[in-house]
Amino acid sequence: MLAYQQPYTEPVHDRKRMLRVLMLSWEYPPYIVGGMGSHVAGLVPRLGGLATDHGRQQVDLITTRYAGGYAVETVNDFVTVHRLDLPPLDPHDLYNSVVASNEQLLAYARQLVLDRQYDLIHIHDWLAGPAGVALKYEWKVPLVTTIHATERGRHQGQICNYTSQQIDALEWQICHEAWRVIVCSNFMRNEVHRYFQQPQDKISVIPNGIDPARLHHCRPEERRTLRTRYAPNGERLLFYVGRIVHEKGLHVLLQAMPKILSRYPDVRLLVGGKNSRKMWPLAHELGVERSVVFLDFISDQERDMFYQIADAAIFPSLYEPFGIVALEAMALGCNVIASDVGGLGEVVQHLVNGLTVYPNDPDSIAWAVDQLFSNPTTAQQRRARALSMVRHHYNWSNIARQTSRVFETVVTERRQTDW
Structure with missing residues (x-):
């Protein structure tokens, strides 16, 4: 008692x-x-x-x-x-x-x-x-x-x-x-x-x-240092952050990696989340373990820094009532790819402020990554619209x-x- x-x-x-x-x-x-x-x-x-x-x-x-x-x-x-x-x-x-x-x-x-x-x-x-x-x-x-x-x-x-x-x-x-x-x-x-x-x-x-003022905005030298650590040879970085549970869909993103790597062999996926290493056996089974870095638990500040060096943040959720993580990524100028599911599909508007994919569909994720890398100018325009929407609506x-x-x-x- x-x-x-x-x-x-x-x-x-x-x-x-x-x-x-x-x-x-x-x-x-x-x-x-x-x-x-x-x-x-x-x-x-x-x-x-x-x-x-x-x-x-x-x-x-x-x-x-x-x-x-x-x-x-x-x-x-x-x-x-x-x-x-x-x-x-x-x-x-x-x-x-x-x-x-x-x-x-x-x-x-x-x-x-x-x-x-x-x-x-x-x-x-x-x-x-x-x-x-x-x-x-x-x-x-x-x-x-x-x-x-x-x-x-x-x-x-x-x-x-x-x-x-x-x-x-x-x-x-x-x-x-x-x-x-x-x-x-x-x-x-x-x-x-x-x-x-x-x-x-x-x-x-x-x-x-979200409150953009509470996010950590990296200095240019911080971004360079972190980018050099995880992409020393100019690799393209994809970033996932979230709980390591089935509903967040990390397994779907890992299943997309073979197809992504067949087109862009220099891609590296960074995975943030407590106990994320338990997904290593799946990465090994898929033959992509050398292109995936399991970060395990990361602080909010570290999360914000990764958003600012990643080429895209990917949220492959199977169920998502809203999706605050997508707003945080947008507020820090990161490209967003997200499942068109639940409230996440309302926050991320396809071809407007990000790219949406079919839930539980690795091929759809690979398609979106290809679209992003193939059209950098339109990606930049989506990032600008995303930032404006975060500031005014959320x-x-x-x-x-x-x-x-x-x-x-x-x-x-x-x-x-x-x-």
Whole structure:
């Protein structure tokens, strides 16, 4: 049993005309595993203080402390992060260990509410679902759910075991209980509608984004040094970065390498991702192991540097609700080749800001690489359009305003509704 954690006490200030949001997310810096953590990290600081018809937004975020960080962190005058020390998740009983940890999220939230009243609860994915649903009924406060990905989607529409069945059922519940559901792409809206029988007009599409200022921009000498290390003889560099799981499609990219090398024998593929070396046997079987460099885990700064020396970043996903990695590559001036799947196919527009390929099709990837190398002028034009789109359509300030409008609408409707 973990020791009881004393909740944060709100400082005394003018509490009038506030729209108070309690947000629950399993991930927040420094603990980021995937797209959900990146999304919450970009969104939360910009939500706080936004003006609404109900006053400025005040956000309390309850999250985990798996990677350290202050137990209580004041991000700005309107945002406070509360990190809880939760027990490690049991990989052999993932669902039940998550549900058990939700009791601590719930207990902490019950203490926070003793000196403040919330207008809205916002949860991210199923991991914080039990606590979010319980608080909705205890406080009679509307729940907003953001679905970043679905269990069925991750497994190509299948429920493969009992744990998946439990997660899928909880995903259905948190969508059903929500006043409003937020997703990051039209693909995800259709998926939530189809899998969880949610009406289309209950689902708001708000994209993910990036903050170009937080990316590492290499100095010319850094680029030269890194390029010399990995392409000492002027080799063409392809770059993959992502989790080494089936849904990300790295095996498809490796299967494309023989055909790519038959046309461009000087190509070298750089693979970034924790435990990427486990894919070496496939590279060896395909006879391309001498042209593939498995980098294993790389930091965000290293990732950004590789984007700036690569001739193309390739994202061969089989399932991708959005695809923040594509935006990061575009923001750093890298050519992008991506599967025309999910939200990734909405971010990367074929022949406009990148090249798209058929999912699970090595020949299609080889075709796109040939198109890229054969037409450098048009590739440069696509890069310029991509950079402009990232700056204007995928910035977090704009995304926070869209999210705030959803909150404002939900709170207005709640105040007009008997409960």
